[in-house]
Amino acid sequence: MAQNIPTYSLNSFSNAKHLSRQFQVEVFDANRHFKVSYPHRHDFFEVLFLTKGSGFHVIDSSKYKIEPNTVFFMSPGQAHKIEFSSDIEGYIFIFTSEFYLINKNNNNRLLEFPFFFTINQDNPPLIFSDGNDAKFLIQLFTQAIVVTTKSDSPNMELLRSLLDSILNYCASLYKSDEYELSTGKGHLLVKRFFQLVEENYQNNLSVNQYAEKLNITSNHLTQTIRQLTGRTSNDILQSKQILEIKRLLIHTNLTVTQIADQLNFTDQSYFTKFFKKNTGITPHKFRTSYSDS
Structure with missing residues (x-):
């Protein structure tokens, strides 16, 4: 039987109580299982920060090595599959454009980041060579998880602010062939x-x-x-x-x-x-x- 590439919405990756939300932020490890198949596409954005473990992440036709303190970025429409070791650890923040842009006057804000909708269709991961950079990003993800889990009605503005800090901090360190183009x-x-x-x-x-x-x-x-x-x-x-x-x-x-x-x-x-x-x-x-x- 022919197999096509399924496209999943954010709800496929969210816990039951979060189905009405346009985001999900949580710990990423080998125990994180949802009823999805690989490879697949998303109709949302993803930031995957891996702090431990090994393996490979295939995004479209590019294969990237997983190593500690690596951040992967994905835009809607990209196809990917991931293979990782049993000791994988990290964080993941998935979100819709509506969630991020709802209070922003510039509706193209997401396009300003060099790792989303890349011009050359290739978006290599960000690898932290400085442990302090990784520690700071861990703090941002951890705080976002705390805000999300401590209440059934978390502070959306605070979460958007934390996401904005994650994206801008990564963008300040991200290097790619099109970085100058993006500015x-x-x-x-x-x-x-x-x-x-x-x-x-x-x-x-x-x-x-x-x-x-x-x-x-x-x-x-x-x-x-x-x-x-x-x-x-x-x-x-x-x-x-x-x-x-x-x-x-x-x-x-x-x-x-x-x-x-x-x-x-x-x-x-x-x-x-x-x-x-x-x-x-x-x-x-x-x-x-x-x-x-």
């Missing part, structure tokens, strides 16, 4: 475009249609993207298609034909040629080589 002129437009592509990739929208959603001209969108990324809008749309194909090849047992149909490729031959042109190998060889590695 440059027009970067929010580019990241918003990436967010829209993530939300609409199965609809095969054109550059003009994305520009309409952003209330700008297609020329302005194309010029801004080229200026800040060195890439064309069409190149980014094609890269998203390749990424999604890789996700399905890696994380499901859907046949190549089924994947082509799901992503609205009407021609099987063109689908294979499209993938090979962009990766150098056929979908079948990519799946085999990834499994072997």
Whole structure:
């Protein structure tokens, strides 16, 4: 039977008394079990801070090593699976955009962080080399858990403030190829475009249609993207298609034909040629080589 990648809402990871909430913060260890399967996607944001243990965390087509004092970040739509040792320990904060942004005038605030909706579709973890940094983050997570568990009606503003401190502190230490891009002129437009592509990739929208959603001209969108990324809008749309194909090849047992149909490729031959042109190998060889590695 063909297996697709399930998408889970925050309620799938929340305890019964928290079902009405738009967040969950708690200790992460080997005893934390919910009725979900791996790999899967989320429709929410996640910050996973691991203080002990080992293993691997696969996010989309990137495989990252788990080691003490490592923070992983995930945006809605990303596919992932995690394998960890029995002594794994840490903290996890999952939340919806509504929870974080409800009192913020700038609705694009989450896009300002360099580890959410990343331009190059790769968001490596943050690894603390300084023990004091890890201790400070532990304090923030611990305080958030205390606020959540000591009352059936916790202080939401305090929790949002603690989450904001966690995100900003991590952002101040985070290093990536696009860090300067995330602070440059027009970067929010580019990241918003990436967010829209993530939300609409199965609809095969054109550059003009994305520009309409952003209330700008297609020329302005194309010029801004080229200026800040060195890439064309069409190149980014094609890269998203390749990424999604890789996700399905890696994380499901859907046949190549089924994947082509799901992503609205009407021609099987063109689908294979499209993938090979962009990766150098056929979908079948990519799946085999990834499994072997």
